Structure formats: C-alpha cells, structure tokens
Amino acid sequence: MRAGDEEISVSSTSGSRPTSKDAVINLDHGDPTMYESFWKRMGHRGDITIAGWQGISYFSDVTNLCWFLEPEFDHEIRRLHRLVGNAVADGHFVVVGTGSTQLFQAALYALSPPDTPHPLSVVSAAPYYSSYPAVTDYLRSGLYRWAGDASAFKGNIYIELVCSPNNPDGSIREAVLKSENGTIIHDLAYYWPQYTPITHAEDHDIMLFTVSKTTGHAGSRLGWALVKDKEVAKRMIKFVELNSIGVSKDSQFRAAKILKAISDGYELPNPKNKYKLFDFGHLLMSVRWKRLREAVKVSGIFSLPEFQSSYCTFTGKRTETYPAFAWLKCEKEGVEDCENFLRSHKILSRNGKHFGAARKFVRISMLERDETFELFIERLSSLT
Amino acid sequence: MRAGDEEISVSSTSGSRPTSKDAVINLDHGDPTMYESFWKRMGHRGDITIAGWQGISYFSDVTNLCWFLEPEFDHEIRRLHRLVGNAVADGHFVVVGTGSTQLFQAALYALSPPDTPHPLSVVSAAPYYSSYPAVTDYLRSGLYRWAGDASAFKGNIYIELVCSPNNPDGSIREAVLKSENGTIIHDLAYYWPQYTPITHAEDHDIMLFTVSKTTGHAGSRLGWALVKDKEVAKRMIKFVELNSIGVSKDSQFRAAKILKAISDGYELPNPKNKYKLFDFGHLLMSVRWKRLREAVKVSGIFSLPEFQSSYCTFTGKRTETYPAFAWLKCEKEGVEDCENFLRSHKILSRNGKHFGAARKFVRISMLERDETFELFIERLSSLT
Incomplete structure (x- = not known):
C-alpha cells in the first residue's frame, strides 16, 4: 500500500461537533450527520424495535x-x-x-x-x-x-x-x-x-x-x-x-x-410535506452550496467546479447539482498544498493527492451537522 | 480454492424446520436456532428500540x-x-x-x-x-x-x-x-x-x-x-x-x-432462575448429548468422541463437555463416506474431508431447534 493512503486516518475530532469558535473543523470524512435533524423531525416513523428472539x-x-x-x-x-x-x-x-x-x-x-x-x-x-x-x-x-x-x-x-x-x-x-x-x-x-x-x-x-x-x-x-x-x-x-x-x-x-x-x-397522503427526505436533502444542500460559493467568493483564494442544471425526472423540475463533497482548489499564490494550508487554519480536509490529483485540491465534506458547516463557512470566509 | 470448499453451500433446507417426518434434516451449518426459545422466554428483556436518528x-x-x-x-x-x-x-x-x-x-x-x-x-x-x-x-x-x-x-x-x-x-x-x-x-x-x-x-x-x-x-x-x-x-x-x-x-x-x-x-436478584442463559444452554446440551449417545448406541454403526469432566469455575461444579458439534464417525462396514450415507437417509452433514480428516467422519450441528433435533435422533436411531 502506498504511504499516502495510510495518512487518511481517524482523529480525535472525527464525527464530533466543534466545541468552540476556534475549534478544529473536521471535514475529512463524508460523515452524513446532517441527516440527524431530518430523522429527529420524523418522530417515531423511523424507529424500530427488534425482539430478543428475532434474527437469530x-x-x-x-x-x-x-x-x-x-x-x-x-x-x-x-x-x-x-x-x-x-x-x-x-x-x-x-x-x-x-x-x-x-x-x-x-x-x-x-x-x-x-x-x-x-x-x-x-x-x-x-x-x-x-x-x-x-x-x-x-x-x-x-x-x-x-x-x-x-x-x-x-x-x-x-x-x-x-x-x-x-x-x-x-x-x-x-x-x-x-x-x-x-x-x-x-x-x-x-x-x-x-x-x-x-x-x-x-x-x-x-x-x-x-x-x-x-x-x-x-x-x-x-x-x-x-x-x-x-x-x-x-x-x-x-x-x-x-x-x-x-x-x-x-x-x-x-x-x-x-x-x-x-x-x-x-406515496402516502402527507399534506404538510414534512417527511420528504429528498426534499429536505435537496433544500439543505442548495443552501449549503450557495453559502459555500459565497464564502469562496469573499475569500478570493479558492475555486470550485461549476455544474449545469438539468431536468430532474423525480422532482419534475430543472434542478442544480449539489454534490456531497466540494472539490476545492486553492488558487492562492505560494500555496502548493491546500490540505496543509487549511490545516493551518484548523480545517481538516482530504488532500487531492489521495484522489490521484494535485495537492492544490482538497475534498471537503458537505454532509456534516449545521453547526459544523456554519463554523466552516465563517472560517473559510475569513481566509486570505 | 480447492473444489471441496465450494461444496459447502446453502441449500433450500438451510435454517428451516423439517416439514414432515421424512423431510430432509439439515445439520450442515452451525445455525444456533436452539437459542430462540430462551429469548422468547426472556419476554422483553432482550428487546431493543433504535430511534431513526440514532447511530448515523x-x-x-x-x-x-x-x-x-x-x-x-x-x-x-x-x-x-x-x-x-x-x-x-x-x-x-x-x-x-x-x-x-x-x-x-x-x-x-x-x-x-x-x-x-x-x-x-x-x-x-x-x-x-x-x-x-x-x-x-x-x-x-x-x-x-x-x-x-x-x-x-x-x-x-x-x-x-x-x-x-x-x-x-x-x-x-x-x-x-x-x-x-x-x-x-x-x-x-x-x-x-x-x-x-x-x-x-x-x-x-x-x-x-x-x-x-x-x-x-x-x-x-x-x-x-x-x-x-x-x-x-x-x-x-x-x-x-x-x-x-x-x-x-x-x-x-x-x-x-x-x-x-x-x-x-x-447478577441481579432473580429467585426463579428463569433467565440464566448458560444454565439453559448447559441443560439443553446435556439432554441432547445424552439423546445422541443413546441413538448412536441403538444404531450400533457410529462412534463419538469421549470427554472427561472437569471442575467448572463458573458453575462451581464438576461438569461435562457438550460440544456445539458432534464429530460422528461411521463404523459401518462398506461405508467410506459418512456424509453420503447420511444424505441417503436425508440427513445433511458436513464431510470430514472439509476438516482435513477422513470421509468416515462428519460434523453434525447440535444447535438446531428442538423439533429438528428430535427428528434427527429418531432417524439416527433407525439406521442400521
């Protein structure tokens, strides 16, 4: 195995919420904790009870x-x-x-x-x-x-x-x-x-x-x-x-x-539209991508891929692409390694080299909990 | 991979109860379904409810x-x-x-x-x-x-x-x-x-x-x-x-x-002794091994390993060994392959060859449901 692969590892901040304004923000993994709030909103609809004798x-x-x-x-x-x-x-x-x-x-x-x-x-x-x-x-x-x-x-x-x-x-x-x-x-x-x-x-x-x-x-x-x-x-x-x-x-x-x-x-009557996972996910991702593109614009030192919208047969509307990961490129002069640069600002991301790409790229998870994502946007906006 | 290993496979009778007196009895796997009755007796003590938002x-x-x-x-x-x-x-x-x-x-x-x-x-x-x-x-x-x-x-x-x-x-x-x-x-x-x-x-x-x-x-x-x-x-x-x-x-x-x-x-007060898994398992295994040894004796064409009893530090008593599998040897003249012999009587077992041993041996699961085990004992007793 190549050395680079070994470097992707679980750290003390993986999966956890940042504890303060200047805490480490870990976006290395694609941990989909943003879905927790949807399932909490669902009440008991997603709960399951398994009896002791079942599934032996x-x-x-x-x-x-x-x-x-x-x-x-x-x-x-x-x-x-x-x-x-x-x-x-x-x-x-x-x-x-x-x-x-x-x-x-x-x-x-x-x-x-x-x-x-x-x-x-x-x-x-x-x-x-x-x-x-x-x-x-x-x-x-x-x-x-x-x-x-x-x-x-x-x-x-x-x-x-x-x-x-x-x-x-x-x-x-x-x-x-x-x-x-x-x-x-x-x-x-x-x-x-x-x-x-x-x-x-x-x-x-x-x-x-x-x-x-x-x-x-x-x-x-x-x-x-x-x-x-x-x-x-x-x-x-x-x-x-x-x-x-x-x-x-x-x-x-x-x-x-x-x-x-x-x-x-x-598929069941549901007038309040409260329990539609894909609607929830799509709305949240659209807001996050909007916030991310704004933050990238404010800082002026990164770029992001652009996507074309298409007609979605599921929603029956023309919709945008909001990937689960942001493939962020650091355009700042003198920065060859975007992961290192972000880490110096206590943002953990995954280096482009692990994906067979240049170190100017990093992968950022877009699926973390709201408070983690908000702190990330705030910090990203402040980078110069 | 050697051919022999491929022969251990899931059949239409794996894990199921025999449906009639002359049904196939599948004891090839070590499927521990005998424990179902213990967990049913436990009532809700082994049940668990997991909320939709947990463990994301x-x-x-x-x-x-x-x-x-x-x-x-x-x-x-x-x-x-x-x-x-x-x-x-x-x-x-x-x-x-x-x-x-x-x-x-x-x-x-x-x-x-x-x-x-x-x-x-x-x-x-x-x-x-x-x-x-x-x-x-x-x-x-x-x-x-x-x-x-x-x-x-x-x-x-x-x-x-x-x-x-x-x-x-x-x-x-x-x-x-x-x-x-x-x-x-x-x-x-x-x-x-x-x-x-x-x-x-x-x-x-x-x-x-x-x-x-x-x-x-x-x-x-x-x-x-x-x-x-x-x-x-x-x-x-x-x-x-x-x-x-x-x-x-x-x-x-x-x-x-x-x-x-x-x-x-x-560890909790429990005067009726109803919910002790190891006591349940030990009693059931002892009865099964007694029945198996009797059936083997009646048929006269098999042998089984013998075990010495020892002092058990957990029960505080001298106890016997009752393995989860019976390692059965066919001593019948002219039978070189015990698995084939048993299969001709609709008993599925695992051939000794898979264990690096002779074909005169088979492994029999002792952990199936009561009705399956009883039918097996009945059929084994009738073999000559």
Missing part, C-alpha cells in the same frame, strides 16, 4: 439467490428505486453488503478470473475515490490490483470503476475505456435527488448503492448492489459468505423501516 | 483505539468475561468485527509482515474448522496462504490457528507448533459454560469470540477480539476499516442489550 439464524431467505438478504429490505430497495427512478432494479439481483465497500470488493472478486496468472488491472479516471487504491491492494490479492488512472491505462483487460456523480468532484461520468474485454463497476452512491438531478434510470451490469449516502445511516454499514448477471451475483454472494458469512440482519431490519418511511413520505 | 455517524468513540466500537458493547463484553471467567479482558484491547470471520482475516492481516516476499503460512491441526482454508485463500493474498495441518508443518515462521474447544471435534487444544517466530490466533468461539467446563481464564495475545455461539445471534454478524498488543490491534482495526469501514452499530446496540440481559440474569 444465519439465513434470511434461502429461496433467494442472496440467502442473507432480508425480504423486507429487498422489497423496500426495489420500491425506492421505482419511486426515484434512478436505477432499474427489475431484472437485477439485489446483493446486500456490509456497506458498498464490501460490495466493491465482492464485485472485484466476481469479475476477476479465478485462475488468472496475473492480477487483473483495476482502474478509475482521476480524480477517483481515495479509498479505491487501498481497498483494492491491502491484501495484495493475486486476483486483481490497482492500476491507477483509467485515462492513462494501456491494455484492454481491466475493471473500470465509474463513480457517478463522482466522488470527489461531483461530475457525471461514463466509462473512459472502451473494450469488449473490459468490465465496469458503477458506483452510484450519490445518484440520488438531493445531490443531482435524476435524468434517467441507470441500467448497468453492476450498480452499487449505500444507505450512508441515501438516508444518512453510515453507522449501519449497509449497501446493496443491483446485478444483472446471475453468475456474477453468485460470485459476489460467495465473497460476502467468505468475508463475513452474510450481513447484519439488525441493520437490514432497520434499513427496511427507514427506506419504508422515506417512500411512505412520498 | 461512522464514528462510535474516537477516544477508543477501535473508533467504531460502541462503548456500551465494549462495557458489556468486559462485564460478561468477568462474570464467566473464561478470558482476561483487562489489559486487552477490544476489536469488534462483522462476526469472528472478519476478525480472523483481520488477525491474519495484522500478523503478516506487509513487505513479505512470500506469503506467510497459515496452519491448524486437523481436524480444523472447514472455513479456515477457504477464508484464508479466496483472495490469493500475497500476505498469507493456507498451509494445511499444523501437525505436518515444517518451518518456523507461521500463523497457527488454535480453536478450543475445537470445531469440529470439541477437543480442548493448545498450539502444536513451538517456535519463537510463530504466532498464534486463539479462536475461543465455544469457550462458554454451556459447551465446556470453564477451567481458567484464557490470557492469549489474540482471542476471538462471536455472539453467534455465545448468545445465539448469528444473524447479527458480530464478533470481538481481545488483543494484547497495541500495534496488532491497530492493524486489525485498519483491516476492518478497509474491509467494511467499521461494523454495524445496530448490531452493536442490540448485542449490548443482549449481553446485558445475560449478565443481569446472573
């Missing part, structure tokens, strides 16, 4: 190829995709995982020939999600290995990771490589209406999702894959079996209730 | 080395070990995992030199747990690889897995290899009073436990490791971070409540 068995549904997938969770996943229209779930197998991180590895395992003499190359166009290299390489697998920026890749056998909207920069992406022998994993963690207009239902061979970025429940460690090919799904399931003998039922019970509460919020 | 963040406690470990779960783990006296938790770090399966891999990762030119050999004395080879080798890691039976191993650099009481045969074990350069992982999943007398508190460098075999909650996919060395604990934590960015909080919230209910059953 390893098995959830042996009539399903994915025998550790809880039927209610499967049902609510399909219902939510139909409601939002962001992905085609019909005709796909649902494979549940301990976060989409586990499913990413399951997909690498499923797509790598088991008898390969050389590890298969895993690539993604820079800037790519900072965890891809380390998660691909930490076990030094003989099946696959990280081969860097897809745009610089030579060869026609590979796995290309396409994250869209992209982590870290929010861009809408398609595969950059074209080869019949190449395979693609689509990471659609952020293809939800609070972050980006839903322009069509994605319909790829392997599509990864996670509750962390859909509903905010990162602590549940729960993701799902929509997989077209039965043999690929079977190998992904085998991976999860070998890696962790299935996935927490408790998280699945709870997530089924959480997804149900979201769909109910749109 | 990735982070549980950043003041703890294991930042994704819930403090209540940590507390109840240490309390339970003090109560039972089976392992020394004080002075050890608690690392939580998605089942002990994930922690086993975390330990392999932690104990393997990151810069090793050749994979480190992983060994265990036969008969060893059937998942060890496949879980070690499925990613063809450059860090470690399965090297088979510890008793046949030549070399002095290795990781030895010591499972005690042993899965599949219930024997009490120590490491068979002795080398200063060797390391040991102690898998203590079954070192609990329902299965074996507690003779002393184990105090090893890495000790693995799982709620599946402690309380029955296999569906929660939750395990913990007690780890003496800080650097080893750190690398195990790094593995869980890369493998799944932590462990389900929902499972940890719930398991904390479940472990608390068990300890409360012993």
Whole structure:
C-alpha cells in the first residue's frame, strides 16, 4: 500500500461537533450527520424495535439467490428505486453488503478470473475515490490490483470503476475505456435527488448503492448492489459468505423501516410535506452550496467546479447539482498544498493527492451537522 | 480454492424446520436456532428500540483505539468475561468485527509482515474448522496462504490457528507448533459454560469470540477480539476499516442489550432462575448429548468422541463437555463416506474431508431447534 493512503486516518475530532469558535473543523470524512435533524423531525416513523428472539439464524431467505438478504429490505430497495427512478432494479439481483465497500470488493472478486496468472488491472479516471487504491491492494490479492488512472491505462483487460456523480468532484461520468474485454463497476452512491438531478434510470451490469449516502445511516454499514448477471451475483454472494458469512440482519431490519418511511413520505397522503427526505436533502444542500460559493467568493483564494442544471425526472423540475463533497482548489499564490494550508487554519480536509490529483485540491465534506458547516463557512470566509 | 470448499453451500433446507417426518434434516451449518426459545422466554428483556436518528455517524468513540466500537458493547463484553471467567479482558484491547470471520482475516492481516516476499503460512491441526482454508485463500493474498495441518508443518515462521474447544471435534487444544517466530490466533468461539467446563481464564495475545455461539445471534454478524498488543490491534482495526469501514452499530446496540440481559440474569436478584442463559444452554446440551449417545448406541454403526469432566469455575461444579458439534464417525462396514450415507437417509452433514480428516467422519450441528433435533435422533436411531 502506498504511504499516502495510510495518512487518511481517524482523529480525535472525527464525527464530533466543534466545541468552540476556534475549534478544529473536521471535514475529512463524508460523515452524513446532517441527516440527524431530518430523522429527529420524523418522530417515531423511523424507529424500530427488534425482539430478543428475532434474527437469530444465519439465513434470511434461502429461496433467494442472496440467502442473507432480508425480504423486507429487498422489497423496500426495489420500491425506492421505482419511486426515484434512478436505477432499474427489475431484472437485477439485489446483493446486500456490509456497506458498498464490501460490495466493491465482492464485485472485484466476481469479475476477476479465478485462475488468472496475473492480477487483473483495476482502474478509475482521476480524480477517483481515495479509498479505491487501498481497498483494492491491502491484501495484495493475486486476483486483481490497482492500476491507477483509467485515462492513462494501456491494455484492454481491466475493471473500470465509474463513480457517478463522482466522488470527489461531483461530475457525471461514463466509462473512459472502451473494450469488449473490459468490465465496469458503477458506483452510484450519490445518484440520488438531493445531490443531482435524476435524468434517467441507470441500467448497468453492476450498480452499487449505500444507505450512508441515501438516508444518512453510515453507522449501519449497509449497501446493496443491483446485478444483472446471475453468475456474477453468485460470485459476489460467495465473497460476502467468505468475508463475513452474510450481513447484519439488525441493520437490514432497520434499513427496511427507514427506506419504508422515506417512500411512505412520498406515496402516502402527507399534506404538510414534512417527511420528504429528498426534499429536505435537496433544500439543505442548495443552501449549503450557495453559502459555500459565497464564502469562496469573499475569500478570493479558492475555486470550485461549476455544474449545469438539468431536468430532474423525480422532482419534475430543472434542478442544480449539489454534490456531497466540494472539490476545492486553492488558487492562492505560494500555496502548493491546500490540505496543509487549511490545516493551518484548523480545517481538516482530504488532500487531492489521495484522489490521484494535485495537492492544490482538497475534498471537503458537505454532509456534516449545521453547526459544523456554519463554523466552516465563517472560517473559510475569513481566509486570505 | 480447492473444489471441496465450494461444496459447502446453502441449500433450500438451510435454517428451516423439517416439514414432515421424512423431510430432509439439515445439520450442515452451525445455525444456533436452539437459542430462540430462551429469548422468547426472556419476554422483553432482550428487546431493543433504535430511534431513526440514532447511530448515523461512522464514528462510535474516537477516544477508543477501535473508533467504531460502541462503548456500551465494549462495557458489556468486559462485564460478561468477568462474570464467566473464561478470558482476561483487562489489559486487552477490544476489536469488534462483522462476526469472528472478519476478525480472523483481520488477525491474519495484522500478523503478516506487509513487505513479505512470500506469503506467510497459515496452519491448524486437523481436524480444523472447514472455513479456515477457504477464508484464508479466496483472495490469493500475497500476505498469507493456507498451509494445511499444523501437525505436518515444517518451518518456523507461521500463523497457527488454535480453536478450543475445537470445531469440529470439541477437543480442548493448545498450539502444536513451538517456535519463537510463530504466532498464534486463539479462536475461543465455544469457550462458554454451556459447551465446556470453564477451567481458567484464557490470557492469549489474540482471542476471538462471536455472539453467534455465545448468545445465539448469528444473524447479527458480530464478533470481538481481545488483543494484547497495541500495534496488532491497530492493524486489525485498519483491516476492518478497509474491509467494511467499521461494523454495524445496530448490531452493536442490540448485542449490548443482549449481553446485558445475560449478565443481569446472573447478577441481579432473580429467585426463579428463569433467565440464566448458560444454565439453559448447559441443560439443553446435556439432554441432547445424552439423546445422541443413546441413538448412536441403538444404531450400533457410529462412534463419538469421549470427554472427561472437569471442575467448572463458573458453575462451581464438576461438569461435562457438550460440544456445539458432534464429530460422528461411521463404523459401518462398506461405508467410506459418512456424509453420503447420511444424505441417503436425508440427513445433511458436513464431510470430514472439509476438516482435513477422513470421509468416515462428519460434523453434525447440535444447535438446531428442538423439533429438528428430535427428528434427527429418531432417524439416527433407525439406521442400521
């Protein structure tokens, strides 16, 4: 593993609220704590009680190829995709995982020939999600290995990771490589209406999702894959079996209730509009991006990506893109390392180098609690 | 991966109750459904309600080395070990995992030199747990690889897995290899009073436990490791971070409540003795083993391991060993493959070959629901 990857680590301020005006503001991780206030507002609609005797068995549904997938969770996943229209779930197998991180590895395992003499190359166009290299390489697998920026890749056998909207920069992406022998994993963690207009239902061979970025429940460690090919799904399931003998039922019970509460919020009569997660998320993200762009303008030393608006089939309106992360570039003369510069002002961010990009860039989480975000805006505005 | 490992698979009868007198009886897995009746008897003492807004963040406690470990779960783990006296938790770090399966891999990762030119050999004395080879080798890691039976191993650099009481045969074990350069992982999943007398508190460098075999909650996919060395604990934590960015909080919230209910059953006034998990488990296992030994005697074509009784420091009595699995040997002339023989009588078991042993042996789960176990005894008694 390269040294750089090791530097992303949990510090004493991760996940916590700043305690004073001059406290450290930690925006290194994409911790989706901004969703707490929505779920508090929901009252008991998202609560779940699990009896002591429930969910004891390893098995959830042996009539399903994915025998550790809880039927209610499967049902609510399909219902939510139909409601939002962001992905085609019909005709796909649902494979549940301990976060989409586990499913990413399951997909690498499923797509790598088991008898390969050389590890298969895993690539993604820079800037790519900072965890891809380390998660691909930490076990030094003989099946696959990280081969860097897809745009610089030579060869026609590979796995290309396409994250869209992209982590870290929010861009809408398609595969950059074209080869019949190449395979693609689509990471659609952020293809939800609070972050980006839903322009069509994605319909790829392997599509990864996670509750962390859909509903905010990162602590549940729960993701799902929509997989077209039965043999690929079977190998992904085998991976999860070998890696962790299935996935927490408790998280699945709870997530089924959480997804149900979201769909109910749109599909059941609800005149006050109070319980609509995507509306909540979209409004909050729009306000935050407005505040961020203003702060960047005031300081005059940063730049941000610009996005075009599109017609969103879910909202029925033309909407803007409000990514879960801000891909901030420091334009200040003499500053080569934006992360260091921000850290000197007690703002923790993730260095562009981890994403295969220049150190002038950092990734900033836009998903923290209000008070953390407000303090960040205040501090950013004061930088010169 | 060897072909044999692939044969252990989930069938349409896994985890289900037999539907008729001549139904298939599936005892291939160690599905601990016998615990359901205990938790039903507990009423609401094991229930938990989780609010929609709880546990959203990735982070549980950043003041703890294991930042994704819930403090209540940590507390109840240490309390339970003090109560039972089976392992020394004080002075050890608690690392939580998605089942002990994930922690086993975390330990392999932690104990393997990151810069090793050749994979480190992983060994265990036969008969060893059937998942060890496949879980070690499925990613063809450059860090470690399965090297088979510890008793046949030549070399002095290795990781030895010591499972005690042993899965599949219930024997009490120590490491068979002795080398200063060797390391040991102690898998203590079954070192609990329902299965074996507690003779002393184990105090090893890495000790693995799982709620599946402690309380029955296999569906929660939750395990913990007690780890003496800080650097080893750190690398195990790094593995869980890369493998799944932590462990389900929902499972940890719930398991904390479940472990608390068990300890409360012993430590709070409770004149009726109704809520003592280890008493329940020990009584049920003793009855089952008596019934099994009788059935084996009646049929006359099998044999079982014999165990010596010992003084149990937890119960304060001399107690027998009642393993979670029966390691059954078919002594019938002309039968070379016990699994096939039993399958012809619609009993599914796990072949001795998966454990590095002869096909005359099978492993039988002793942890299924009463009706399944009773039907098994009836059918076994009728075999000739």
